[in-house]
Amino acid sequence: MKVVIIGASHGGLQAALTLKKLNPHTEVILIEKRNEISFVSSGVVLKMNQLVDTLDEVRYLTSEDLAEKGVDVLLNATATTIIPNKKIVVYEDSNKDIHELNYEKLILATGSNQFATNLTLPSKDKVTVFKSYPSSVEVLEKLEKAKSISIVGGGYIGVELCDALKDQGKEVHLIESADSVLFRYLSKEVSSLVEQKIIDSGIHLHLNESVIGFSDLDQDMFITQTTNEEIRNDYVIVAVNARPDTTLVKDFLDLNTNGTIYVNEKMQTSDPNIFALGDVISYPVRNSYRKSFIPLVNNVVRSATVAAMNVLGHQMKYNMTQKTTATKIFNSYIASTGLTEDEAKFEGLEVESMFLTLPCQLPFLELQEEVHIKMVIERGSHKLIGGQLMSEKDITQSINTLSLAIDKETTLEELVTMDFYFNPAINQPMGIISRAAYEFLINKYKV
Numbered sequence: 542m543k544v545v546i547i548g549a550s551h552g553g554l555q556a557a558l559t560l561k562k563l564n565p566h567t568e569v570i571l572i573e574k575r576n577e578i579s580f581v582s583s584g585v586v587l588k589m590n591q592l593v594d595t596l597d598e599v600r601y602l603t604s605e606d607l608a609e610k611g612v613d614v615l616l617n618a619t620a621t622t623i624i625p626n627k628k629i630v631v632y633e634d635s636n637k638d639i640h641e642l643n644y645e646k647l648i649l650a651t652g653s654n655q656f657a658t659n660l661t662l663p664s665k666d667k668v669t670v671f672k673s674y675p676s677s678v679e680v681l682e683k684l685e686k687a688k689s690i691s692i693v694g695g696g697y698i699g700v701e702l703c704d705a706l707k708d709q710g711k712e713v714h715l716i717e718s719a720d721s722v723l724f725r726y727l728s729k730e731v732s733s734l735v736e737q738k739i740i741d742s743g744i745h746l747h748l749n750e751s752v753i754g755f756s757d758l759d760q761d762m763f764i765t766q767t768t769n770e771e772i773r774n775d776y777v778i779v780a781v782n783a784r785p786d787t788t789l790v791k792d793f794l795d796l797n798t799n800g801t802i803y804v805n806e807k808m809q810t811s812d813p814n815i816f817a818l819g820d821v822i823s824y825p826v827r828n829s830y831r832k833s834f835i836p837l838v839n840n841v842v843r844s845a846t847v848a849a850m851n852v853l854g855h856q857m858k859y860n861m862t863q864k865t866t867a868t869k870i871f872n873s874y875i876a877s878t879g880l881t882e883d884e885a886k887f888e889g890l891e892v893e894s895m896f897l898t899l900p901c902q903l904p905f906l907e908l909q910e911e912v913h914i915k916m917v918i919e920r921g922s923h924k925l926i927g928g929q930l931m932s933e934k935d936i937t938q939s940i941n942t943l944s945l946a947i948d949k950e951t952t953l954e955e956l957v958t959m960d961f962y963f964n965p966a967i968n969q970p971m972g973i974i975s976r977a978a979y980e981f982l983i984n985k986y987k988v
């Protein structure tokens with residue numbers, strides 16, 4: 542079997558390695574337009590938080606590693622055309638020479654680009670998006686020099702950047718058109734805690750404000766015009782509007798209405814010889830009636846595994862996503878899974894919710910930490926629909942427990958009676974998740 546994969550980021554790499562592990566005789570050729578692979582997009586934040594010394598370290602595989610495993614990697618090779626009836630991919634190398642590659646199965650792992658806007662931007666060296674290694678190197682250099690920075694978009698990228706930029710003597714503005722940060726993942730009770738931390742750190746938080754344009758002031762400075770005010774900046778980071786990259790196939794493959802490539806649960810496109818995975822497709826979200834574009838690496842590696850299995854004839858179906866996320870910002874761990882209350886209502890679910898602050902340890906211990914927990918439950922069935930956690934203690938593994946609970950349609954009653962450990966040096970007799978479910982039930986039934 543000869544498999545060609547276009548795109549050597551998280552998705553393409555996972556598919557290539559899985560194909561080789563399943564059958565070392567599979568011929569796997571990866572085509573990548575950049576000259577490097579496996580860079581992790583949040584490298585800028587890792588470097589600014591001094592978790593790594595250089596951006597170069599923020600990789601987990603080299604093309605030499607892949608070659609050792611028998612994967613052919615073509616770097617600086619841009620796929621320009623696919624001829625599906627002949628099963629041929631045409632690509633251009635760094636010398637602009639054109640080559641043809643035939644395939645038995647093709648995997649599209651072209652991912653997403655981070656930025657699409659109709660705005661007229663200030664000159665290119667004053668505004669940046671970052672995802673790849675070269676763009677991240679550029680951002681780091683420019684951030685270091687910049688004195689007044691606006692970050693457009695209060696999602697994970699924007700908020701993580703704010704955290705990394707705090708205490709650096711720069712004027713930082715975070716501009717978000719919604720009425721809260723991280724609104725796709727957090728309910729108001731939790732997001733307002735994050736917002737307070739952003740404000741306390743000296744960052745200017747602009748909620749309910751959209752950027753409507755930029756105008757140059759002089760060589761260094763420009764105005765970022767929002768719906769409410771004019772901000773003097775010398776640098777802007779745009780952290781919104783990731784879009785799937787379907788350039789190569791939009792004319793002959795079925796697309797979803799949101800612009801992603803249509804795939805069935807085996808990750809097969811409308812052409813049975815072509816599979817797609819990662820950020821270029823949409824995902825079925827548990828308790829939602831639609832598939833959504835959710836650019837998260839946890840979806841990418843799972844869809845890549847499913848695609849590789851099915852390419853080699855093994856039957857594997859993609860499950861669902863709870864869009865589980867976690868981060869550490871402003872000295873707090875924040876994690877989310879499933880639908881927020883607003884999303885659940887939008888999906889037509891009748892839900893109830895509860896927000897609690899619970900102690901982690903027994904009172905006799907010196908270390909005392911607390912967890913903020915939000916749970917969204919379906920009314921009547923008591924099925925868990927969503928959960929969010931925030932704490933200075935690392936509670937990120939608990940979000941995976943909640944994700945599993947949502948996936949398995951676990952009820953509040955089951956969460957109370959499930960077998961979770963107790964150790965007096967670590968937690969309370971009833972752990973955080975059971976305790977939250979317990980309080981929810983008591984509150985519901987008490988007379």
Ligand SMILES: Cc1cc2nc3c(=O)[nH]c(=O)nc-3n(C[C@H](O)[C@H](O)[C@H](O)COP(=O)(O)OP(=O)(O)OC[C@H]3O[C@@H](n4cnc5c(N)ncnc54)[C@H](O)[C@@H]3O)c2cc1C
Nearest residue numbers: 548550551552574582619620651652653819820836837838
């Ligand atoms: C700043 C930032 C931070 C993020 N942090 C997180 C995080 O903490 N956790 C998380 O889960 N997700 C995070 N994400 C999202 C995550 O990066 C994406 O979900 C992931 O990169 C998608 O992987 P992919 O393999 O589908 O595609 P991509 O990473 O988009 O890669 C696609 C690859 O295809 C190549 N390609 C495209 N077209 C062609 C062509 N014609 N020929 C050859 N090659 C081509 C591209 O060069 C690229 O290497 C972050 C994103 C950004 C921008």
